[in-house]
Amino acid sequence: MVAVKDLLKRYNASNKHVVIIGNGISGITCARNIRKKSDFCITVISAETAYHFSRTALMYIYMGHLRYEDTKPYEDGFWNKNKINLLNRYITKVESSTKTLHLSNGEIFSYDILIIASGSKPNKFGWLGQDLKCVQGLYSFQDLQLLEENTKNAKQAVIVGGGLIGVELAEMLNSRNIEVTFLVREKHFWDKVMPVQEAKLIEKHIKEHHINLKLESELQEILSDENGKVKAITTKLGETITCQFVGLTVGVSPNISFLNGSEIKTDKGILVNEYFETNIKDVYAIGDCAQFTTVIKGRRAIEQVWYTGRMHGETLAHSLTVIKTNYNPGHWFNSAKFFDIEYQTYGNVPSIIADPFNSFYWEHPVGKMCIRVVYNLQTHVFIGINAFGIRMRHEVFNRWLVEGKEISYVMEHLAEANFDPEFFVRYETEINLKFKKEIVVL
């Protein structure tokens, strides 16, 4: 381990010292972009891992597709070459009055600019038995290590919470031949985000993988055996399900408990304005842990997505090195994979499509592919698309959204946006036939 004082000796004392807490995608994107444009001394502190890795790839480590080292976006030598210090330490206290950080081993570290990008932690909602052995969430590298330990002898598992991490965890456990019961509180899988038809398509696919998907099922209590280890759960409907592992995947919330007692203002997350500034001068927050005081229309106060983390990092780095720039994200996009079905979305597709919006839905007869396009009933302007099992070009959809293309234009030119590999069967004609049959207003 590098001693902190040795680390600082390597740098010119006259340089500004930027300290970033967290080596996830937000913090690292910010560090790299600060380096590109400045000579600041940059230190990234993380207690999680020595090097930046792709959090979204955790599942592939567990499934044996990748090793931990394969999930590092940059080779280890990259950091030294780019003069970005990495410090594998846990911060216990932030003292903004003296601009110092207190590390768990008693060392004290000073900064000129502090960027907090400490990410999230899994939610726990006070269920009985939530702290038993073999009950856990999945977010960090440590969670993954714990998962290895906790699922060693598991034959049956219960996953609570139907979101993206839940379905990933189901796929992970399935790859180790662990029987999975998947409890989803809502009427349909991820129906806060997806319209029902898409949700149903995914539900069918989840069941095809022999996951016991239980909709409208809520966790009541996690039951313990004599060793304080989970042995079963009960649902609100009174059902008891035997299991040796429980995965809690009911969302994440900002990981900011280390700021308790500091002067930095927090709510659910660290409160920031559109410049990522906190209430304390020279202290910024980006990524999962930041909460915007003024919410941009159509976005959330806390953005917990890979791509938004990157944008936060890029934007703040620009502010600190070039010119003060406010966060101004463009059209929404995201993607995921539900077992074998890929999902991409561009623009806005609400889960419930109501006036002034209307949508058109096409599904392939086999039920593993579908698209939904949303448009404005009055103006006919294209609003957004969900694509399942068909890849789309981000660049093209972004351009159409920026240019405010009408739905008829988008449908006519759908082939231009296709990003499927060569020789794949194309469905634009079929989709358009159905579209013309159903959407007559245009």
Add this chain to the structure above:
Amino acid sequence: MKNESIAIANPDKHQLNTEAKISITLIAVGLLVFTASFFNIKYNAAYFLPISLSSIILGIILYSHSMYLNKPAGIKNDGVWFRSLTARGLVGWVLGVVLTSFYILLYWFPTFLGLGTNGEANTGVISFFDPLSKILNGKVAGQWFMYGTIYTTCIVALGYKFILKYRHNRYQVIRTIVVIISQLFLAYLIPEILEGLNSDKAYYAKDLKNMWPLNYYFFDAWHIDNMRNGGSLGMAYLVWGIVLFLIVTPIITYFVGKRWYCSWVCGCGGLSETAGDSFRQLSSKKVSVWKFERYIIHAVLLFSVVMTTGILYNYFTNTSTIFGLDTYTWLRQPYGFLIGAAFSGVVGVGFYPILGNRVWCRFGCPLAAYMGIFQRFKSRFRITTNGGQCISCGNCSNSCEMGIDVKAYAQRGENIIRASCVGCGICSAVCPRGVLKLENTDEENRLNNNPIIIGNNSIKLQL
């Protein structure tokens, strides 16, 4: 976490189903019959060769069914890094040693495999192939006939397995069908049959697609003479061989990249893509290895050009030396030994389970280097990256058999234009977010000029 299971498709298979048990038995019996022939056990090869080969093929087919068809189509990489065979464990090392030893015998000690010399009859494993050889070309088997038959069997059977594994991906299915057809017909059956029909003429290479400089003896004096004396068929092969590497190859490579050869029709590539598919993750993605690769592969290309120039100079001037040095001793013989045998054969395939399935293609193949120059500087082929959707997960880099760190490009929205890319398309197949697409379009936008992440209106960061 480590699992020493030797299952090829799925680890932690607690119980093999009946189909898998039957298929494993079939493969084992086939291999046993085959192995027994090493020890000169006297049995009638006319019966036992077909029994051995067909039970191996049937076993692999059934095994693939039991592994893939009982699960929804999709990426099947579960446990690749846990298994002994595919993660450089004990089984992988043993297989590597066995394969390497086999190649050493094949190239330098074929008599150990039973090759009859000085008119003696074949014995051992080579004699096992005599009946089939007689049917196809009318002669007894040589070591290369035996090798070609095993090679083709591997590509056909394991190609079938590959097709089932990637059955949701039409690019992979079509490509692999072409790989199988190219090997079975162009590289194996047609040349053997033509050989039999022209048994009065001396030997020359009859695989239509095996061109110089991969086929390094193409311009050898004996080979040119044999083609010239081979009647109109021989002359056709001579002309085609020259036109193919000089004109056809650059043109097709311009339009679609070198993939048309490397991962669609090439024999070496065919084996890599089918039998070698389980080892693709073992190639090193380090920048240092990339640097080494660029030196060594272009050095081999240079070596082959110098060697061939010397030989052709001798051929046309009727001499045997160049700059006072004997061409055979100083160029042709070292090339054949070091590159032709040791590199492409022994290391190229023997090291599959250790260094990955494209060791030869990546570090040594002069034809790959030659086409790579076109692909890098003058081609319409590229792998397009899709805006901001990359999550740096690393699946693409992991599955790149050529050791390209694909994600290094994808995560900054940069198109991938690399001399070494063989266009197998697996990076695109395994990408969980739909980021990669193999494309041939305008040269103009080959290196795209999109922002690193599309969709950030605060700033537009360019590469």
